[in-house]
Amino acid sequence: MLSSHLLARSRYEQAAIAVLPGSLAASRAVAAEIAALIRQRHAEKRPVVLGLATGSTPVSLYAELVRLHREEGLSFANVTTFNLDEYYPLSPEHAQSYRSFMRRHLFDHVDLDPARTHLPSGTVTKHDVDAHCAAYEAAIRAAGGIDFQILGIGRTGHIGFNEPGSPRHSLTRLVTLDPLTRRDAAGDFGGIDSTPRHALTMGVRSILDARRVVLMAWGQHKAEIVRTAIEGEVNAHVSASFLQEHPAALYVLDPAAAGALTRNRTPWLIGALEDQGLAWDERMTRRAILWLSQLKAKPILKLTDDDYNEAGLQDLLRTHGSAYEANLVGFYQMQHTITGWPGGRNPAKSKPGDAPVRPLRAASAPVFPKRVLIFSPHPDDDVISMGGTLCRLVEQGHEVHIAYGVSGASAVSDDVVGNQLAFVRASGLADPTRIAHLDSLTAGLHAGAGLPHSAELTDWKGLIRRHEAIAAARVCGVNESCLHFLNLPFYHAAPRSRAYSADDVTLMSTLLAEVQPHLIYAAGDLDDPHGTHRLCLHVLRDALAAAAQAPWLAAAELWLYRGAWADWPLDEIDLAVPLSPHEVLRRRRAIFRHETQKDQALFLGEDRREFWQRTEDRSRRLAQAYNALGLAEYEAIEAFKRYAPADLLKSGAF
Numbered sequence: 036m037l038s039s040h041l042l043a044r045s046r047y048e049q050a051a052i053a054v055l056p057g058s059l060a061a062s063r064a065v066a067a068e069i070a071a072l073i074r075q076r077h078a079e080k081r082p083v084v085l086g087l088a089t090g091s092t093p094v095s096l097y098a099e100l101v102r103l104h105r106e107e108g109l110s111f112a113n114v115t116t117f118n119l120d121e122y123y124p125l126s127p128e129h130a131q132s133y134r135s136f137m138r139r140h141l142f143d144h145v146d147l148d149p150a151r152t153h154l155p156s157g158t159v160t161k162h163d164v165d166a167h168c169a170a171y172e173a174a175i176r177a178a179g180g181i182d183f184q185i186l187g188i189g190r191t192g193h194i195g196f197n198e199p200g201s202p203r204h205s206l207t208r209l210v211t212l213d214p215l216t217r218r219d220a221a222g223d224f225g226g227i228d229s230t231p232r233h234a235l236t237m238g239v240r241s242i243l244d245a246r247r248v249v250l251m252a253w254g255q256h257k258a259e260i261v262r263t264a265i266e267g268e269v270n271a272h273v274s275a276s277f278l279q280e281h282p283a284a285l286y287v288l289d290p291a292a293a294g295a296l297t298r299n300r301t302p303w304l305i306g307a308l309e310d311q312g313l314a315w316d317e318r319m320t321r322r323a324i325l326w327l328s329q330l331k332a333k334p335i336l337k338l339t340d341d342d343y344n345e346a347g348l349q350d351l352l353r354t355h356g357s358a359y360e361a362n363l364v365g366f367y368q369m370q371h372t373i374t375g376w377p378g379g380r381n382p383a384k385s386k387p388g389d390a391p392v393r394p395l396r397a398a399s400a401p402v403f404p405k406r407v408l409i410f411s412p413h414p415d416d417d418v419i420s421m422g423g424t425l426c427r428l429v430e431q432g433h434e435v436h437i438a439y440g441v442s443g444a445s446a447v448s449d450d451v452v453g454n455q456l457a458f459v460r461a462s463g464l465a466d467p468t469r470i471a472h473l474d475s476l477t478a479g480l481h482a483g484a485g486l487p488h489s490a491e492l493t494d495w496k497g498l499i500r501r502h503e504a505i506a507a508a509r510v511c512g513v514n515e516s517c518l519h520f521l522n523l524p525f526y527h528a529a530p531r532s533r534a535y536s537a538d539d540v541t542l543m544s545t546l547l548a549e550v551q552p553h554l555i556y557a558a559g560d561l562d563d564p565h566g567t568h569r570l571c572l573h574v575l576r577d578a579l580a581a582a583a584q585a586p587w588l589a590a591a592e593l594w595l596y597r598g599a600w601a602d603w604p605l606d607e608i609d610l611a612v613p614l615s616p617h618e619v620l621r622r623r624r625a626i627f628r629h630e631t632q633k634d635q636a637l638f639l640g641e642d643r644r645e646f647w648q649r650t651e652d653r654s655r656r657l658a659q660a661y662n663a664l665g666l667a668e669y670e671a672i673e674a675f676k677r678y679a680p681a682d683l684l685k686s687g688a689f
Contacts, residue, residue, distance in 0.1 A: 036071075037064050037249075037285065045305050047266045047297040049279040052286040054293045058253040061287050062095035065185070065249055069100065070109050072183055077113050084115045084175075086184035086242070087141075088195075089133045091566060092251050093185055094534075097140040104145040111147040115178050117171075118154040119186075119195040120236035123164075123209060125157035131223045132157060155207065155235035164235070168207040172241065184245035188252050191215050192260050192273030196236035199272045205238030226448070239277050248284040250275065254569065255601070258295035261288065266297060301326060304347055315354050317368065322606035323351055324365030325664070334665030335366045369664055372611045377424050377675075378405045378433045378554055394610040394677070402590075404433045408552035412440040412571040414504035415629040416558055419646050420598025422511065422622030423614040423654070424556075424673045429512040436550050438519040438543075439504055440571040441526035442497030447631050452495055497522070499631060507628035510621065519546055525570055533566065535574050543578035551587035559595030559603075559676060594675040602653055602674070605660060609677040613669035614654065623647050 040053040055061040069085065076083040087093075103109040118133055127134035134154050142152055153174060159167040175181060186194045191213050197205065198213040210233065212220075217230045224230040242248065252261050264275035265286060278284040290299075297304055302311055303323060313319065328335050331342050343352040343361070355361035374394055381403050407428050411417035417425060417437055429435050456473050459465055465473065476492065505515055521542050525535040557575055558568045582588050594610060597603055614622070626647040627633060633645060644652075654671035662668045 037068055037287065040064065040287075041285075042298075045298050047305070049267075049269075050265045050284060050286055052265060052288060052293065052296075054288050054290060056290070058289050059095055061251065061253070061289055062093075063099050065096055065251060065287055066099035066103060068249075069183055070103050070107075073109065073111065073114060076182075077110065082113050082115055082179070084117065084178050084180065084182045086181040086237075086245055087116050087118045087137065088185045088187050089118065089120070089136045090187050092187035092253060094140055096185065096251070100141065101144040109145075111145045114147055115151040116147070116153060117175055117178070117181060117237075118152075119242075120234050121155040121157045122231040123155075123157045123233045123235050125231055127154070127157065129157075155237075157235065159235075161209075164209045168209070168235065171207045171237075175241070175244075181245035182247060184242055184248045186242070186248060186250040186275075186278075188250055188257060188260060188264065188275050189216055190219060190256070190260055192264055192275050194239070194242060194250065194275045194278075196234040197239050197242075197274035199274075201239055201274045202271050203243075203277055204240050206241050207235065207237050210234055210236055239274050243277060243281050246283060248278060248281050249287055250278060250284070251287045252292040253289045255291040255294060257292045261286065261292050262295040262297075262300075303350065307350060315351055318606065320351065320354075320361075321365055321368045322604075323348055324361060325369070325605045328365075328664055332663075334663065335369070336362050336665050338362050366665065369605070369661070370666060372608050372674075373613060373661075373666070373672075374610065375427070375613065376431060377610065377612050378407060378428050378431060379403060381432060402553055405553035406550055407433050407435045407554045407556070408547070408550050409435065409437045410440065410555070410557040410571065410575060411437055411504075412558050412568045413443045413446070414439050414500040415443070415507065415626065415632055415646065416568070416598060418507050418511065418622060418625040418629075419650050420558065420596045421556060421673050421675075422625050422650070423618045423671070424596075424612045424675075425513070426511045426618060426621055426625075427612065433554075434517070435513050436517045436519060436552070437504075437508055437513060438521055438546055439501075440521055440523050440574070441567055442493075442520070442522055443500040444493045444496035445526075447496035447499055451499065451631050452492060455495070455499060500629075503629045503631065507625040510625040510628060521546065523571070523574060525574075526567065533570060535570050535577075539574045540577045540581065543574050544581050547578055547582055548585070551585075552591060553587075555591060555593045556675070557593065557595055559597055559678075593678045595678055596673070596675050598650065598653075602657065603676055605664075607676050608674045610675040611657075611661065612673045612675075613658070613667075614671040614673065616670045619651060619654070619671050623651065626650065 037053050040055050042052050042054060044051065053061075053064075055064060073083050100109070104111065118137065121133045122131070125132050129135060137152070137154070141147070142149065153171070155171055156167060188194060191199055193199070193201070193213070193216065196210050196212060196216070198210060198216065201210075212232055212234055217232065218227060221227040221230050260273070260275070264273050264278070267273065267276055269276045269279050278286070293299055298311070301323075302308060302313055305311065308314055308319070324335060324338070327338060327342060327346050327348060330346060331338065333342070338358050338361075340352060340358045343349065343358055351361060352358065355364060372394060379402070382401065409417050409421070409425060425435065425437075456476065460470055460473055476489075501520055504520075505518060508515070508518055523535070523539045523542060525533050525539050528534070557572060559572065579588065579593075629646075633647075651671070654673055657674055658669040658672045661672060
């Protein structure tokens with residue numbers, strides 16, 4: 036149950052929190068509490084009222100409730116539900132309506148009376164909106180109020196659709212969605228232009244009136260807003276912060292979502308590490324020294340005893356004896372992450388006095404050339420995130436393979452397909468029958484209605500992305516025979532319904548067995564707005580688990596990269612590959628080969644700049660951060676975090 040995972044509240048935290056090993060374990064714990072409440076009320080012959088949320092966060096919770104119903108006889112016959120919100124205007128039959136979502140994930144799989152399920156109506160006329168919202172509030176009161184309210188948290192800090200500025204006393208109403216919220220939802224609706232601008236939502240007061248409130252958050256991309264909601268002041272800009280005022284509210288987090296809390300990011304500010312069950316190990320020492328260097332705006336080797344003492348790092352100073360000794364530890368740790376040979380040097384070309392290839396494990400360093408497998412969730416993540424390193428690995432003689440997880444078809448606009456089909460038509464390469472078929476497909480586009488949704492068009496969009504990836508790989512020197520297009524099946528489902536299966540894992544396992552890589556590079560960038568990166572990493576994780584006894588895996592190294600959506604914190608970087616100005620330009624050329632994602636990419640996320648601009652800014656900013664620590668000055672740096680395959684399997688971060 037959740038009570039066994041409650042953490043003693045630190046002086047920075049203004050709300051109760053429970054951290055579980057992962058989102059699945061957390062969902063099961065929340066489901067167990069809900070099930071206990073339902074069974075208790077059933078025994079008392081009393082109804083129970085649940086407040087329900089939508090989005091990707093509660094999907095695993097609903098799956099567990101369905102399992103409890105099917106396998107353990109949990110009955111929903113005495114349950115009444117009220118959902119938080121609904122897009123407006125949107126019919127309940129629309130695939131992206133929250134009514135459809137609830138039917139897919141819960142309503143159609145349990146013995147819940149449809150007459151006792153309530154959602155705001157996305158079809159009510161504007162004239163009747165206010166009356167409809169008042170009636171929704173009245174229905175909640177008539178049911179006896181909400182006993183257990185489930186929440187997620189949006190990246191603006193919203194609960195329900197209570198966007199920044201929502202007051203404490205707000206009730207169910209029509210709201211205008213924040214641009215960031217709409218961009219996050221754009222993948223569900225096929226682009227920002229098709230995403231609703233308004234929604235009906237229960238208000239902050241409506242939510243706080245519930246007797247029990249549980250907010251769930253998973254993943255690193257929620258960490259900063261979770262910290263703000265839990266440790267910041269109560270304010271209308273972050274509506275989730277109002278939960279601090281609720282006597283029975285609980286934040287249920289996985290380790291990644293809790294990662295930005297003071298207890299995890301800078302635990303020395305809370306108190307002595309040993310009192311928290313922590314120690315000044317290598318990683319914690321580096322984190323503290325880098326934090327102090329940035330706090331004081333000084334290179335590491337210029338930090339003084341007074342700097343350590345004033346920042347509350349007396350224990351670290353005592354551990355090392357002096358600022359001088361501590362500084363050397365932090366400096367050398369960062370210096371040793373830097374290498375120009377990400378795959379190791381060719382022993383035949385090594386000379387006395389060559390710099391060591393520091394970050395590689397001793398077991399794999401002597402092997403040359405190495406088989407390198409780079410996993411790219413979408414067809415452009417490889418060159419966006421590690422294009423310079425990719426080119427370096429090829430140039431230094433390693434056998435480089437690239438595996439593309441999904442087709443990326445959903446990020447190709449109708450206009451692009453229309454232009455391609457117009458070229459085929461005008462080229463004369465197609466026979467008259469085929470031309471007539473093309474004309475029928477593109478008729479809607481010319482009329483301004485867009486292209487029809489069909490498997491054929493999706494395949495064409497995927498084919499466009501495939502050939503862009505081939506062209507980009509050619510810039511990096513990778514032969515087409517070393518490119519692997521997995522086309523993982525999970526991508527074919529609607530975005531919020533995507534879940535990987537054994538079929539996805541089998542495809543990944545087959546490729547791993549075929550290549551038997553010495554080095555694996557994979558996307559650890561979990562902030563992408565479509566969730567594809569996270570699912571691809573889960574597929575890789577399970578495929579590695581299936582290969583646990585394979586001889587090649589014992590010597591394999593796993594490196595995670597991040598790219599367009601987020602950076603690795605400095606203290607988590609284990610491998611830093613410096614790039615020259617020429618290599619930065621070559622990476623840009625490779626990114627430019629993904630023409631459909633330049634100028635008009637559908638899912639840019641919060642940052643509206645093009646991917647190549649973000650990549651160059653990120654890698655230059657990282658180089659500047661290294662230089663500010665007192666290390667050498669480089670044009671750009673690409674960074675990676677090391678994971679032993681076994682560590683990935685037990686990590687709660689993914």
